[in-house]
Amino acid sequence: METRTFKVSYSPHIHNGSSTSKLMWNVTLALLPAAVISVYAFGLNSVRVLFLSTFFAIFFEALALLMRNRNWKQCFDGSAALTGFLLGLTLPPGVSNGIIILGSFVAIIVAKQVFGGLGSNPFNPALTGRVFLLIAFPVPMTTWPLPRGIEQAKQFMGLATTKVTDAVTAATPLAAIKEHAEKALPNISTSDLFFGLHTPGSIGEISAIALLVGGIYLLVRKIITWHIPVSAILTVFVIAMITHFINPAKYPHPFFHLFAGGLIIGAFFMATDYVTAPIWPMGKIIFGIGVGLLTIIIRLWGGYPEGISFAILIMNATTPLLDKYTVPSPFGSKTMRRPS
Amino acid sequence: MSQTRTFSGGIHPAYNKDLTSGFETVKMPLPAKVTIPVSQHIGAPANPIVKKGDVVKTGQIIAEPGGFISSTIHSSISGKVLTVQPEEHPMGQKVMAITIESDGEDSWIDLETVSDPFSKSPDELKEIIKKAGIVGMGGATFPSQVKISPPADKKIEYIILNGAECEPYLTADHRLMVEDPESIVKGLEIISHITGVKKLYIGIEVNKQDAIKKIEKVLGTNGTIVPLEVKYPQGAEKQLIKAITGREVPPKHLPMEVGAIVFNVATAAAIKNAVCEGKPLIERIVTVTGHGVSKPGNFMVRVGTMVSEVVEFSGGYTEDAAQLIMGGPMMGRSVASDSIPVIKGSGGILVLPEKEVLTDSWGPCIRCGMCLRACPNQQNPQLLGNLIEKGLFSRISEEKLEELVLDDCFECGSCTFVCPANRPIVQFFHMAKAYFRSQKRK
Structure with missing residues (x-):
């Protein structure tokens, strides 16, 4: 009988087909x-x-x-x-x-x-x-060029637009309220922020709905887990709610904070970066809360209108520590010694 | 029927069980020659008591247990002993083995049948099980007489039969449950009689509805069938106990710590055959499967039959057969040659064609955490894998090692299965375990 030689490899011999x-x-x-x-x-x-x-x-x-x-x-x-x-x-x-x-x-x-x-x-x-x-x-x-519909944008901002060379520019919603909250706030509609077609801002941050569609896709495909985006967004929402309740003229309502600026893209796509975020669920939640907290603090009281980039980078520095201290106990280690 | 139960973590691989699950087990004709290793179980190898030229009968003891944790080995055919020398073993190294040439008669020793096993004392029954060479047939091959004799200070509350068969491709236990539920249930009752335990459970994954129905019919109210979620590694001992009793066996401890003993369904059937019919463990059902064999199926094979002969009997390899695995695709061992014998723990022979053989190149860990979520033990494959890859064993302090419970990893392969960077995490663990074992010896 012919002798066959087979390829030898370590188990397991099947893979789910995913790749980096x-x-x-x-x-x-x-x-x-x-x-x-x-x-x-x-x-x-x-x-x-x-x-x-x-x-x-x-x-x-x-x-x-x-x-x-x-x-x-x-x-x-x-x-x-x-x-x-x-x-x-x-x-x-x-x-x-x-x-x-x-x-x-x-x-x-x-x-x-x-x-x-x-x-x-x-x-x-x-x-x-x-x-x-x-x-x-x-x-x-x-310097934020205005998107389409300049006229609507002018109304929407309620602030004078500046002509810089050829392009017409304006402040982002977050910059506008930083500059003059009482004046800007009544003119900004949440639905505009949500759809983002008329809002100045970074290329990718303007449309909350488009980002949410992508974020939900990542959650459904189990590429990211809910821990970081939910804890970050919820933290911003809760603090915004409290401050808005205290002084609605100065502090915008929580949905404004949700949909303006880079919170959605940051929470779903950047804070969840595998390499720089914690890996354990508890670490992720603490990380998310940290991101949310720093973001809203910078937005409300800091020198910059938007704080999500700084917040994520600062929290990145805590990742090794969070990884170290949030390891769940292995299977069975919580089992009480039974009296025998 | 109650809701399906399970554990946390785990994976859902493609099961490929329909290749073989629908076909009745075929009895393989007697081989012309068998090679029976003296080590087919966990523990000390057995000591051969026959020599070259001896004439042996089917079922005759040819090697005696070599220690407390050891087992008895029998001839699986009748004929003449050709050699007693080290031979290739499915687990890798050469191991002492007894080669017997068949006389074609299959003449058995006189079998001592017992019509009412419950009239025997537990000690008598344990002796029968020991003499019959029964070991755990799910693959771990732990000697059954040891498992069934827990120390007096451990109170056993549950006996669990494992019919999960969570390894993809394998259907040997499934076929046994469908074809011979009576033996399994009788075996369970014998175990219950020996241990005095009355809470009896049989855990079966719900993808085996026919098996659940058959067992249910025979079992009646003597025990409980627990339908289990179809998830790998549902049949791992500790995960099975968690699913059925809700109890977690502490790291580095045996199931008896939480009052449970688990037997594979095939082991229960083997116990019944040993006690009621006097038959030692000399044959088992082997699943021959995969897209690398032309006719997959289940076969009743005598221990010591060459894998090459079993595959040939099943219909032979396909042209592109490239990898031969003893066991299932998750925990099975890939071997270079088919000139190795089927042993008591060989539940499957899996042959993969060229195109299904995995690449062995891997990339850096991107910390995605998929391995952590897949790990049924909530261990830390990510951190360990990275340290071990870089050879940073020394960074792991002794206390840290305790914490990580490296030894508790039973190498189920879930972490590696899901790793997008294709990192050989199980292999890292395996290497690290060997390293730390050698450190301890120093």
Whole structure:
């Protein structure tokens, strides 16, 4: 009888077919509704920003992998693309090409590859890139061109728009209430914030509904768990409710805080970044509460109109600690010794 | 019927059980030759008591237990002893084995039948079980006479029969439950008689409705059938006890700590055969399955039959057969050659075709946490896997090791099954266990 030789490998011999790359592309897919809305609202400018940030993120990833003597083709694993795409979504639509490329550089090279690449970075790369740009280029990073329907937008903001060169710009809702809450608040409708077609802001943050669709997709596909988004959003909501109750003229109602700014995109897509967020349920909840707390504190009393980027980056620093102290007890370790 | 029960964690792999679950078990003809290893159980190997040239009968003892935790080995055919020497064993290393050439007669030893097992004392019954070489047939192969004799200070409240058969592909237990529920139930009653325990449970996953119905009919009110959720590893001892009793066996402890003893359904049937018919454990049902064999099915095989012969009898390999696994796809052992014997714990022979063989390349951990949610033991495969990959064993202090209960990982493979980076987490655990064992010896 012929003797066969079989391939030997360690168990298990079957796999559920998931891959890092599929996960990353799925998250990118979940961001598409928001990207589509941004193209509608800001036109080709939005395509330009998203293309450049994504393309250069992949480019810098390949470069770094080559320099580290790794397989450069790993730049297509979706993780760099996702970082670049997320970075683009956090930028104002009018930023210059140079700023975008620099942002991609900081995100991929400084925040990710320097620490050892995929899986090793302590801080969310896209947000590191964004915060670097915000600090380095405060003016272009807070100049918000108006989306379509300028006339409605003018009414909606209730504030004078400024003509900077050719583009008409205005403050974001959060900046408007920071500047002059009593005047701006009565003119901002929650439904506008929810759909986001007429609101100035970062490319990806304007439409709450589009982001929620993507976020729910991630939850349904079990790519993320509910812990971080729910605890972060709930924290913001509760504090906003309390402050609004105390002084409704100065502090906007909780739904304003929910749908204005980057809370939804931050809570669903950035705070949940696997690499930089805690892994255990209890750690995730504490992390989410921290993100929510810091966000609302900065929004209400801090120097910046929006605080989600800072909040997530600060909480990223607590991840190793949370991982260490929130480990659930292993199976059976709670079993009481029975009297025998 | 009450609601299905389960444990937390676990996975839902593709089960592929319909390849074999609908076909009646076929009795394999007598092999011309058997190779019977003296180690087919957990514990000390048995000591051979035959030598080259001896003539043996079917069911004759050919090796005696080599210690307290050990088992008796019998000839599975009648004929002449050819050799007593180390041979290839399904678990890897070469192990002392007795090779017997068949005389084609299958002439048995005189069988001592017992018509009323309940007239015998527990000690007499334990002796019969020990002599019959009964071991756990779910794969762990723990000697049954040891398991059935808990220390006097442990009060046993539950006897649980494991009919979960949660490993994908395997249907040997399923077929046994459908074809011979009487033996299983009788075996359970004998165990109950020996231990004096009256709370009897049989846990069966609800994808085996025909088995549930058959057992229910025979069992009547003597015990309770617990329908279990179809989830891997539902049949793992501690997870099964959790699902049925709600109790969690503490780390590093045996099920008797929470008052439970678990037997596989096939073990119960083997106990009945030993007690009532005097038959030692010399044959078992083996599932031959996978898309790498042309005719999957269940076969009654004599212990010591070569795997190659079993596959050939079933219909042979397909052209693209590439991987041979002893057991199921989750915990089974991949072997290089089919020149190894079927032993008491061999519930399955799985053959995967080329296109189903997994790649062995893996990427960095992205901390997605899927492994943590899949782990039925709520352990920490992510952290451990990373430390172990980097060789940072020394970073794990002794107290930390205690906390992580590395030894409690029974290598079910759930973490590795779900890992998107395809990391060989189970293998890391396996390596780390070996490392720490060697450290302890120093």
